[in-house]
Amino acid sequence: MEAGLPTFGDIESSQRRLRGRAVTTPLVYSPEVERRIGVRTLLKVETMQRTGTFKFRGACAFISRIPEAERGAGVVAYSSGNHAQGVAAAARLFGIPATIVMPDDAPSVKLDRTKALGAEVVTYDRRRESREEIGEALAGERGAILIPPYDHPGTIAGQGTVGLEIARQCEAEGEAPDAVLVPCGGGGLTAGIALALERLVPAARVWTVEPAGFDDHARSFREGRRLANDPTPPPSMCDALLAPTPGEITFQITRRLVAGGLVVADDEVRSAMRFAFEHLKLVLEPGGAVALAALLSGRLPIASGIVVAVLSGGNVAPGLFAEVIAD
């Protein structure tokens, strides 16, 4: 698997590796979303995953594939926060050390949580230093293994278990999704879900959802090639979705399997977070709310059928959350 693209079989084997380790997160019907948009909506509540995001799946599947004899020196990751926590929690579960390279302006809730999970945190300046270089240098020094946040077949296969669960949970209820909306940063989650659904629900159309100013996937799909975001983009509250460009590996999958890219503005994200608080009783972080935001603001061109929105993360600082729900 290392050399090429991940396969459906890799996702299935990831699912076996995650058994007893990851949470099978619920897929829940929301009458209130349906009432608003007129389309039957199921929510994949991945916020209830360990560490509050899907990132634990990729990290855990990745580590489980490292031969036991090579795990001892531990793992290294670079991340704005959610991948950091996923790797830290997975490393703790396997009893190996984790070192995480995080931007010094990451939300403090994410820095603190990563440390609380037992990882060593090394910070860097996002504007002047390269996290990739720091991560690779650390891994080299320590003989540790680097876990890429999205552009690796092992990571993608792990995230793809979200798609496997969506397909099987829908099937158990006798429902077949027509559209699946996925919050998108580097594209690892989208690629994994699209691969799983290609096999299990081929008629389902997968859409990425990105924050305004970071719509590299939406534009890349239209152009048919990987485009980068403006290097000095406007600010976005979606700190989990700020990857500069689609991944090389992820884009080989998503360009083939994704129907298109939707884009939402910060105020739509805020509304979706408030809606989730009021009506779903769920805590969403900005980046985890973009798929719901796209639905509620009518961005998806669909008038009937069944829609699945992935709620991908819930790691939001109490202060920001309080501000958003008070609006």
Next chain:
Amino acid sequence: MEAGLPTFGDIESSQRRLRGRAVTTPLVYSPEVERRIGVRTLLKVETMQRTGTFKFRGACAFISRIPEAERGAGVVAYSSGNHAQGVAAAARLFGIPATIVMPDDAPSVKLDRTKALGAEVVTYDRRRESREEIGEALAGERGAILIPPYDHPGTIAGQGTVGLEIARQCEAEGEAPDAVLVPCGGGGLTAGIALALERLVPAARVWTVEPAGFDDHARSFREGRRLANDPTPPPSMCDALLAPTPGEITFQITRRLVAGGLVVADDEVRSAMRFAFEHLKLVLEPGGAVALAALLSGRLPIASGIVVAVLSGGNVAPGLFAEVIAD
């Protein structure tokens, strides 16, 4: 059913009546709770029910049993807020009018939500007027049917569908709960769950959880008879659980089937709400958090096995929620 006690068959028929109307709420494993208390824990996320609490089930099952010819004049209910919303939402679903008698000091989020659901709200002074009398007078005037919040076999049978789902969801995962903790006000939810589990998981021990100062069930179980709370109790933040005494009908069921009553303090409730925000990404109202609070504060005498905690409600004002998570 009207005259006597509800039966397991009444719960099964309620389940059929709720199909396509109520949400089958998820039962989710929480590794983080297990890590804290050392016991495998499943959470029944009833906060994702319509209107954010289990109350919709009882109201919907109740209305569905009213012969169609008698429904036209509508329904009346008295409630501090959650039963109000449940009845209002269920009445809207059946296209009939609802009048709700609510205390004038109920959380404004609950008053507003009830009105937004299309119900007429009549307020009263909790310290000087009797909601039962006002409710009955209104029902008499209008020819409407009163839906009691807990002490009625129809209401209890509806709430019992929570127990049916717990049993079946556990069975689907090959798990059998040893203990089930239920937030308790008048005892309708507890009675329904206990009845369902008596048949489906007879070995499971059901516990009520009440807020300090409103431990009428805990004391009544010990004495073997219905005791009231102090008429001038200390304040409690659990506005949903302030019933003055166990229901007559509910207590006939709970005294026989419940293992005992646990009691939690307001600061333990706050901690549980904060824990749910941080680690579960769930919004709980104070009364909906008491079962989780009992678990996290070590009140349940259990060292192994499988525990289910019912998260029964999530209707909390943004201001209070912000204050609690900022602590």
